[in-house]
Amino acid sequence: MESVRIQLSGNRIRANGRIVAAATETQPAFGAYYDLQTDESGATKRLGLTVTLAERERQLVIARDEENMWLVTDARGQSRAGYDGALDIDMLFSPFFNTLTIRRARLHQRPSAVTLPTIYVGLPEITVIAAAASYSSTGTGEGIKVFTPGTGPDGTTLLVDADGFVIDYPGLATRI
Template identity: 85%
Template sequence: MESVRIQLSGNRIRANGRIVAAATDEHVAFGVYYDLQTDESGATKRLGLTVTVAERERQLVVARDEENMWLVTDARGQSRAGYDGALDVDMVFSPFFNTLPIRRARLHQRAAQVTLPTIYLGLPEMTVTAAEASYGSTGPGEGITVRTPGTDPAGVTLAVDADGFVIDYPGLAARI
Protein backbone atom coordinates (compact mmCIF):
# COMPACT_ATOMS: atom_id res chain seq x y z
CA MET A 1 0.00 0.00 0.00
CA GLU A 2 1.20 3.49 -0.82
CA SER A 3 -0.22 6.70 0.59
CA VAL A 4 1.08 10.04 -0.69
CA ARG A 5 0.26 13.70 -0.03
CA ILE A 6 1.11 15.90 -3.00
CA GLN A 7 1.49 19.67 -3.23
CA LEU A 8 1.71 21.21 -6.71
CA SER A 9 3.10 24.58 -7.66
CA GLY A 10 3.20 24.79 -11.45
CA ASN A 11 5.37 21.83 -12.48
CA ARG A 12 6.99 21.60 -9.05
CA ILE A 13 5.93 18.72 -6.84
CA ARG A 14 6.42 18.27 -3.14
CA ALA A 15 5.33 14.83 -1.95
CA ASN A 16 5.35 13.04 1.37
CA GLY A 17 4.51 9.37 1.19
CA ARG A 18 4.49 6.06 2.92
CA ILE A 19 4.73 2.52 1.54
CA VAL A 20 3.87 -0.53 3.61
CA ALA A 21 4.77 -3.95 2.20
CA ALA A 22 3.95 -7.36 3.64
CA ALA A 23 6.57 -10.11 3.69
CA THR A 24 6.81 -12.31 0.58
CA ASP A 25 9.22 -14.97 -0.68
CA GLU A 26 11.29 -12.12 -2.23
CA HIS A 27 11.49 -9.67 0.71
CA VAL A 28 10.78 -9.12 4.40
CA ALA A 29 7.93 -6.91 5.61
CA PHE A 30 8.96 -3.26 5.56
CA GLY A 31 7.76 0.31 5.69
CA VAL A 32 9.09 3.36 3.86
CA TYR A 33 8.55 7.04 4.52
CA TYR A 34 9.69 9.46 1.81
CA ASP A 35 9.89 13.19 1.17
CA LEU A 36 10.33 14.29 -2.47
CA GLN A 37 10.97 17.68 -4.04
CA THR A 38 11.18 18.43 -7.76
CA ASP A 39 12.43 21.52 -9.57
CA GLU A 40 10.39 23.81 -11.84
CA SER A 41 10.67 21.33 -14.74
CA GLY A 42 9.32 18.46 -12.63
CA ALA A 43 12.71 16.72 -12.40
CA THR A 44 13.65 15.24 -9.04
CA LYS A 45 15.74 17.61 -6.96
CA ARG A 46 15.83 15.76 -3.62
CA LEU A 47 14.47 12.52 -2.19
CA GLY A 48 14.88 11.52 1.42
CA LEU A 49 13.62 8.20 2.66
CA THR A 50 13.55 6.08 5.79
CA VAL A 51 13.16 2.31 5.46
CA THR A 52 12.05 0.32 8.49
CA VAL A 53 12.28 -3.46 8.85
CA ALA A 54 11.83 -5.46 12.06
CA GLU A 55 15.55 -5.29 12.91
CA ARG A 56 16.44 -1.70 12.05
CA GLU A 57 15.69 1.65 10.48
CA ARG A 58 17.89 3.21 7.77
CA GLN A 59 17.93 6.53 5.93
CA LEU A 60 18.93 7.44 2.40
CA VAL A 61 19.05 10.82 0.66
CA VAL A 62 19.58 11.40 -3.06
CA ALA A 63 19.94 14.98 -4.22
CA ARG A 64 20.68 16.43 -7.68
CA ASP A 65 22.88 19.52 -7.96
CA GLU A 66 23.10 22.27 -10.59
CA GLU A 67 25.52 20.15 -12.66
CA ASN A 68 22.94 17.29 -12.75
CA MET A 69 25.19 15.16 -10.56
CA TRP A 70 23.61 13.12 -7.76
CA LEU A 71 24.85 13.04 -4.19
CA VAL A 72 23.78 9.81 -2.47
CA THR A 73 24.03 9.82 1.33
CA ASP A 74 23.43 6.80 3.54
CA ALA A 75 24.94 5.13 6.64
CA ARG A 76 28.06 4.19 4.64
CA GLY A 77 28.76 7.82 3.71
CA GLN A 78 28.40 9.85 0.53
CA SER A 79 28.98 9.23 -3.13
CA ARG A 80 28.58 11.46 -6.17
CA ALA A 81 27.65 10.17 -9.63
CA GLY A 82 25.89 11.21 -12.84
CA TYR A 83 23.66 8.12 -13.19
CA ASP A 84 23.76 8.49 -16.98
CA GLY A 85 22.14 11.95 -16.85
CA ALA A 86 19.04 10.80 -14.93
CA LEU A 87 16.53 13.47 -13.93
CA ASP A 88 14.02 11.06 -12.39
CA VAL A 89 13.98 8.56 -9.57
CA ASP A 90 11.93 5.37 -9.77
CA MET A 91 11.23 3.36 -6.64
CA VAL A 92 10.09 -0.26 -6.67
CA PHE A 93 6.56 -0.75 -5.23
CA SER A 94 5.60 2.89 -5.91
CA PRO A 95 3.07 3.85 -8.59
CA PHE A 96 3.60 7.51 -7.65
CA PHE A 97 7.21 7.66 -8.88
CA ASN A 98 6.05 6.74 -12.40
CA THR A 99 4.07 9.98 -12.36
CA LEU A 100 7.26 12.08 -12.40
CA PRO A 101 8.54 11.24 -15.92
CA ILE A 102 4.97 10.99 -17.26
CA ARG A 103 4.24 14.57 -16.19
CA ARG A 104 7.68 15.91 -17.12
CA ALA A 105 7.42 14.46 -20.65
CA ARG A 106 3.71 15.42 -20.81
CA LEU A 107 2.78 11.90 -21.91
CA HIS A 108 -0.71 12.32 -20.44
CA GLN A 109 -1.28 15.12 -22.99
CA ARG A 110 0.26 13.70 -26.18
CA ALA A 111 1.22 10.60 -28.10
CA ALA A 112 4.93 9.88 -27.69
CA GLN A 113 7.56 7.30 -26.83
CA VAL A 114 10.45 8.25 -24.54
CA THR A 115 13.33 6.32 -23.05
CA LEU A 116 14.91 8.01 -20.08
CA PRO A 117 17.86 7.33 -17.81
CA THR A 118 16.67 7.01 -14.23
CA ILE A 119 17.88 6.26 -10.76
CA TYR A 120 16.24 3.04 -9.62
CA LEU A 121 15.79 2.44 -5.88
CA GLY A 122 15.39 -1.15 -4.71
CA LEU A 123 13.52 -1.76 -1.47
CA PRO A 124 13.89 -2.75 1.29
CA GLU A 125 17.64 -3.07 0.57
CA MET A 126 17.92 0.61 -0.47
CA THR A 127 19.98 -0.20 -3.56
CA VAL A 128 20.65 2.74 -5.87
CA THR A 129 21.40 1.91 -9.51
CA ALA A 130 21.36 3.58 -12.90
CA ALA A 131 18.58 2.19 -15.08
CA GLU A 132 16.65 2.94 -18.23
CA ALA A 133 12.88 3.42 -18.28
CA SER A 134 10.65 3.53 -21.35
CA TYR A 135 7.26 5.23 -21.45
CA GLY A 136 4.82 5.20 -24.33
CA SER A 137 1.51 6.96 -24.84
CA THR A 138 -0.90 6.81 -27.76
CA GLY A 139 -2.59 10.05 -26.70
CA PRO A 140 -4.62 11.79 -24.00
CA GLY A 141 -6.99 9.54 -22.11
CA GLU A 142 -5.12 6.40 -23.20
CA GLY A 143 -3.00 4.15 -21.02
CA ILE A 144 0.73 4.67 -20.72
CA THR A 145 2.97 1.65 -21.22
CA VAL A 146 5.95 1.54 -18.88
CA ARG A 147 9.06 -0.64 -18.99
CA THR A 148 11.36 -0.33 -15.98
CA PRO A 149 13.64 -2.76 -14.12
CA GLY A 150 10.69 -3.60 -11.84
CA THR A 151 8.25 -4.54 -14.63
CA ASP A 152 7.74 -7.46 -16.94
CA PRO A 153 9.90 -7.07 -20.08
CA ALA A 154 6.69 -6.50 -22.07
CA GLY A 155 5.88 -3.61 -19.74
CA VAL A 156 2.73 -2.68 -17.91
CA THR A 157 0.00 -0.27 -19.03
CA LEU A 158 -0.86 2.37 -16.44
CA ALA A 159 -4.03 4.41 -16.27
CA VAL A 160 -3.40 8.08 -15.47
CA ASP A 161 -5.70 10.99 -14.74
CA ALA A 162 -5.87 14.26 -16.71
CA ASP A 163 -2.98 15.64 -14.62
CA GLY A 164 -0.69 12.68 -15.33
CA PHE A 165 -0.98 11.01 -11.91
CA VAL A 166 -1.13 7.21 -11.90
CA ILE A 167 -4.58 5.96 -10.92
CA ASP A 168 -4.14 2.26 -11.74
CA TYR A 169 -0.98 0.17 -11.85
CA PRO A 170 -2.20 -3.36 -12.71
CA GLY A 171 -0.95 -5.97 -10.29
CA LEU A 172 0.38 -3.37 -7.88
CA ALA A 173 -2.12 -0.70 -6.83
CA ALA A 174 -5.19 1.36 -7.70
CA ARG A 175 -5.99 4.84 -6.41
CA ILE A 176 -8.89 5.04 -3.98
Protein backbone atom coordinates (compact mmCIF):
# COMPACT_ATOMS: atom_id res chain seq x y z
CA MET A 1 0.00 0.00 0.00
CA GLU A 2 1.22 3.49 -0.84
CA SER A 3 -0.16 6.76 0.46
CA VAL A 4 1.14 10.05 -1.00
CA ARG A 5 0.43 13.69 -0.23
CA ILE A 6 1.28 15.77 -3.29
CA GLN A 7 1.67 19.53 -3.65
CA LEU A 8 1.83 20.91 -7.19
CA SER A 9 3.13 24.29 -8.28
CA GLY A 10 3.29 24.36 -12.08
CA ASN A 11 5.55 21.42 -12.96
CA ARG A 12 7.11 21.36 -9.49
CA ILE A 13 6.09 18.49 -7.24
CA ARG A 14 6.61 18.08 -3.54
CA ALA A 15 5.51 14.69 -2.27
CA ASN A 16 5.50 12.97 1.09
CA GLY A 17 4.67 9.30 0.92
CA ARG A 18 4.57 6.07 2.82
CA ILE A 19 4.78 2.51 1.53
CA VAL A 20 3.77 -0.43 3.71
CA ALA A 21 4.59 -3.92 2.40
CA ALA A 22 3.67 -7.26 3.92
CA ALA A 23 6.18 -10.09 4.09
CA THR A 24 6.32 -12.47 1.13
CA GLU A 25 8.47 -15.50 0.30
CA THR A 26 11.09 -13.21 -1.24
CA GLN A 27 11.05 -10.14 1.03
CA PRO A 28 10.48 -9.18 4.66
CA ALA A 29 7.70 -6.86 5.80
CA PHE A 30 8.81 -3.23 5.74
CA GLY A 31 7.66 0.36 5.85
CA ALA A 32 9.17 3.19 3.83
CA TYR A 33 8.69 6.94 4.22
CA TYR A 34 9.86 9.35 1.53
CA ASP A 35 10.04 13.07 0.89
CA LEU A 36 10.55 14.10 -2.74
CA GLN A 37 11.10 17.47 -4.43
CA THR A 38 11.34 18.26 -8.14
CA ASP A 39 12.49 21.42 -9.89
CA GLU A 40 10.44 23.66 -12.21
CA SER A 41 10.91 21.24 -15.14
CA GLY A 42 9.61 18.29 -13.08
CA ALA A 43 13.07 16.70 -12.76
CA THR A 44 13.88 15.24 -9.36
CA LYS A 45 16.01 17.47 -7.13
CA ARG A 46 15.97 15.50 -3.86
CA LEU A 47 14.69 12.27 -2.37
CA GLY A 48 14.90 11.47 1.32
CA LEU A 49 14.00 7.88 2.23
CA THR A 50 13.69 5.95 5.49
CA VAL A 51 13.06 2.20 5.38
CA THR A 52 12.06 0.36 8.54
CA LEU A 53 12.33 -3.40 8.93
CA ALA A 54 11.73 -5.41 12.11
CA GLU A 55 15.44 -5.49 12.95
CA ARG A 56 16.67 -2.10 11.72
CA GLU A 57 16.01 1.28 10.16
CA ARG A 58 18.01 2.65 7.21
CA GLN A 59 18.10 6.05 5.57
CA LEU A 60 19.06 7.36 2.16
CA VAL A 61 19.26 10.84 0.67
CA ILE A 62 19.75 11.42 -3.06
CA ALA A 63 20.18 15.03 -4.21
CA ARG A 64 20.93 16.45 -7.68
CA ASP A 65 23.13 19.53 -7.91
CA GLU A 66 23.28 22.30 -10.52
CA GLU A 67 25.78 20.25 -12.58
CA ASN A 68 23.23 17.38 -12.75
CA MET A 69 25.44 15.20 -10.57
CA TRP A 70 23.85 13.15 -7.81
CA LEU A 71 25.07 13.06 -4.21
CA VAL A 72 23.99 9.80 -2.55
CA THR A 73 24.23 9.67 1.23
CA ASP A 74 23.57 6.47 3.18
CA ALA A 75 25.02 4.47 6.08
CA ARG A 76 28.17 3.77 4.04
CA GLY A 77 28.87 7.48 3.53
CA GLN A 78 28.58 9.73 0.49
CA SER A 79 29.20 9.22 -3.19
CA ARG A 80 28.80 11.52 -6.19
CA ALA A 81 27.91 10.21 -9.64
CA GLY A 82 26.17 11.22 -12.86
CA TYR A 83 23.99 8.09 -13.19
CA ASP A 84 24.15 8.38 -16.97
CA GLY A 85 22.51 11.82 -16.92
CA ALA A 86 19.38 10.67 -15.06
CA LEU A 87 16.85 13.33 -14.07
CA ASP A 88 14.26 10.95 -12.63
CA ILE A 89 14.11 8.41 -9.83
CA ASP A 90 11.98 5.27 -9.92
CA MET A 91 11.34 3.29 -6.76
CA LEU A 92 10.25 -0.33 -6.47
CA PHE A 93 6.70 -0.77 -5.07
CA SER A 94 5.71 2.83 -5.90
CA PRO A 95 3.30 3.72 -8.72
CA PHE A 96 3.81 7.39 -7.83
CA PHE A 97 7.43 7.50 -9.02
CA ASN A 98 6.34 6.55 -12.57
CA THR A 99 4.29 9.75 -12.56
CA LEU A 100 7.48 11.82 -12.46
CA THR A 101 8.71 10.68 -15.89
CA ILE A 102 5.22 10.58 -17.39
CA ARG A 103 4.53 14.20 -16.43
CA ARG A 104 8.00 15.51 -17.30
CA ALA A 105 7.89 13.89 -20.77
CA ARG A 106 4.18 14.86 -21.14
CA LEU A 107 3.31 11.29 -22.11
CA HIS A 108 -0.24 11.74 -20.76
CA GLN A 109 -0.83 14.54 -23.29
CA ARG A 110 0.53 13.11 -26.54
CA PRO A 111 1.57 9.89 -28.22
CA SER A 112 5.27 9.40 -27.74
CA ALA A 113 8.00 6.95 -26.79
CA VAL A 114 11.05 7.76 -24.68
CA THR A 115 13.89 5.84 -23.08
CA LEU A 116 15.51 7.81 -20.32
CA PRO A 117 18.34 7.20 -17.88
CA THR A 118 16.84 6.76 -14.43
CA ILE A 119 18.04 6.16 -10.91
CA TYR A 120 16.34 3.00 -9.71
CA VAL A 121 15.93 2.50 -5.94
CA GLY A 122 15.29 -1.07 -4.79
CA LEU A 123 13.34 -1.73 -1.60
CA PRO A 124 13.61 -2.82 1.14
CA GLU A 125 17.39 -3.23 0.77
CA ILE A 126 17.85 0.35 -0.57
CA THR A 127 19.93 -0.40 -3.63
CA VAL A 128 20.68 2.52 -5.95
CA ILE A 129 21.52 1.74 -9.58
CA ALA A 130 21.52 3.48 -12.94
CA ALA A 131 18.88 2.02 -15.23
CA ALA A 132 17.06 2.85 -18.45
CA ALA A 133 13.32 3.31 -18.23
CA SER A 134 11.27 3.13 -21.42
CA TYR A 135 7.81 4.65 -21.67
CA SER A 136 5.45 4.75 -24.61
CA SER A 137 1.97 6.22 -24.79
CA THR A 138 -0.80 6.24 -27.31
CA GLY A 139 -1.89 9.64 -26.03
CA THR A 140 -4.24 11.15 -23.50
CA GLY A 141 -4.46 8.68 -20.62
CA GLU A 142 -5.55 5.54 -22.45
CA GLY A 143 -2.52 3.64 -21.23
CA ILE A 144 1.20 4.10 -20.95
CA LYS A 145 3.48 1.12 -21.40
CA VAL A 146 6.48 1.09 -19.06
CA PHE A 147 9.68 -0.94 -19.15
CA THR A 148 11.89 -0.60 -16.06
CA PRO A 149 14.04 -3.12 -14.18
CA GLY A 150 10.98 -4.13 -12.13
CA THR A 151 8.43 -4.76 -14.91
CA GLY A 152 9.77 -7.79 -16.76
CA PRO A 153 10.33 -8.28 -20.49
CA ASP A 154 6.76 -7.38 -21.53
CA GLY A 155 6.57 -4.20 -19.45
CA THR A 156 3.43 -2.97 -17.72
CA THR A 157 0.61 -0.85 -19.09
CA LEU A 158 -0.35 1.89 -16.64
CA LEU A 159 -3.56 3.86 -16.64
CA VAL A 160 -3.07 7.54 -15.81
CA ASP A 161 -5.42 10.45 -15.20
CA ALA A 162 -5.53 13.69 -17.21
CA ASP A 163 -2.72 15.14 -15.05
CA GLY A 164 -0.38 12.17 -15.63
CA PHE A 165 -0.80 10.57 -12.20
CA VAL A 166 -0.95 6.77 -12.15
CA ILE A 167 -4.41 5.47 -11.26
CA ASP A 168 -3.85 1.79 -12.06
CA TYR A 169 -0.62 -0.21 -12.02
CA PRO A 170 -1.71 -3.80 -12.73
CA GLY A 171 -0.47 -6.26 -10.14
CA LEU A 172 0.74 -3.49 -7.83
CA ALA A 173 -1.85 -0.84 -7.00
CA THR A 174 -5.07 0.94 -7.91
CA ARG A 175 -5.76 4.49 -6.74
CA ILE A 176 -8.73 4.88 -4.41
